[in-house]
Each structure stands twice: as C-alpha cells, then as structure tokens.
Amino acid sequence: MPAASNVYAHALADEDYGYPLxxxxxxxxxxEVEIGDVGFIEKGRFVRLFNVMQRPDDELNALRGVPEGFRQLTIDEKHISTSSIxxxxxWSKHITKVEAKATAGAGSTFDASLTYKATSSSGAILHLPTGYAEERQVSERSMIMHEYLRRNYEHWHRYIQQSQKFTVAENDLLFVRGWVKTADWIVAAFAHSKEEEGASIGGGHGLFKASFSIDLAKQEVQGGWTNRCARTKQEAHQVDQCIFIHFLKHTAHDRWNGC
Structure with a gap:
C-alpha cells in the first residue's frame, strides 16, 4: 500500500503553490518552516537541518547547528513576494466539490462535513477551516539562491551525513525558497478506491476540536487516510502551518530543479 504522504503529494501536484505537505x-x-531552510521531507513533513539566512547563533540554527565555514545569505526584499490566498x-483534478456544511452547535462549537465525489481511484483534499493562507517566496527568476546552492550543496551533503548522521541523498536535500502557510488544516487522501465513489470528511463539535475521518460511501477503498492540525486556543490564529513548500534541489548532470 502506498504511503499517505506520497499519494497526497502526487494528487495535489498540479496546484501552483509548491510541494504539498x-x-x-x-x-x-x-x-516553523522559513525561506533559507536546508532540509528534507520525511513522511510528509519538512525537517529543517539549518537556515542559511540566519546567524549561526540564531534560534533557527540552535537545534542542529550549521556546517563549518558557514556564510550567511542575504536576499533583498525586492526578490521576495508576499500574497494572501x-x-x-x-482538491485533486478528479474530485468535484459537492457540498460543505457547518451547523451551529452549543456555545462556540459546530458540526461540519465536506462531501466530495471522486471520478478517479485516488485523490486528495486539503481544507482550510479559516479560509485563508499566506504565501511568501523568492522569485523563480532570481539567481541568488541557485548560485548559493551550486556553491554549497556538496559541502552541505557531507556535513549532513558525517556530522549530523542523517542518510539523505543529494537529490533529496531541499533548499527552501518559499512557503504557503495557514492557521488550521485538514487533509485527506485515498488510493485504490472504486471510481465514482463519494467521500465525506466530517466530525462533530467543531472544526478546531473534532477528530476527522474519511468515509468512502461504498467502503471498498484499500487506502484512505486523514490528518489534521491540533491547536490550542492560543495557537488557533497563528499562521505558521506550512501547507505548500517551494524549494530548489540539485539533480543529475549539475542541473537544478525546483518546486
């Protein structure tokens, strides 16, 4: 059975916001994920090793340190764009949004359900209860990060393997050039279901409190997964959850690939 994170990322790959986490x-x-991070993706979550746009003693580099000979990268704001979403x-291209309901309950809680119809045997859904996200990224046309990556990726890779003891292939090492973040999220993915099957994501007692599950109408799915953000009241409006990530990475023949 495929991993949920792989099914989800592949299904939402056509979105123009980067790699889906x-x-x-x-x-x-x-x-949280920031521009300038160097790291890798594990089970659908980005793992930072260090950040090149901050000082070695910055809190973003406190957990794992920085490579020997580290030189901080500075990017002028004119190369960086921000926008609201x-x-x-x-949802993936073979899913049709059918209905979204929210019914007020006692106090500040409410029941919610999202119903979709799938015309493919696999797919994915991302729901933002707040209806809002922010995007920040270095322009794809800017060569600053490309050149910095070219000069440093071999050194980074040796450092990660020898000093940090992580087994990461060179083409799995990511250099973050942007992100899309939100405050709260619910994700679902399914594979090997029967085509034209209905899917419902729902729960009771509020989007911020409920446990969500995917319920495929005919119950003939072999792989169906959900994941959601668990936040405290104090965290509920913090836009720090990275739903899409833009990155650069080294590929074969000294070429550079991005997302």
Missing part, C-alpha cells in the same frame, strides 16, 4: 506542522524545538479547499 501531508503534515504541515513543525518540530517545536526547530521552529482566500480559499477554503484544494
């Missing part, structure tokens, strides 16, 4: 959360000790759902 199955787990948009972050290590509390490391901090007012959208509550993303």
């Amino acid at each position: 199955w787990d948009p959360g972050y290590e509390q000790k490391a901090g 007012n959208r509550d759902s993303f």
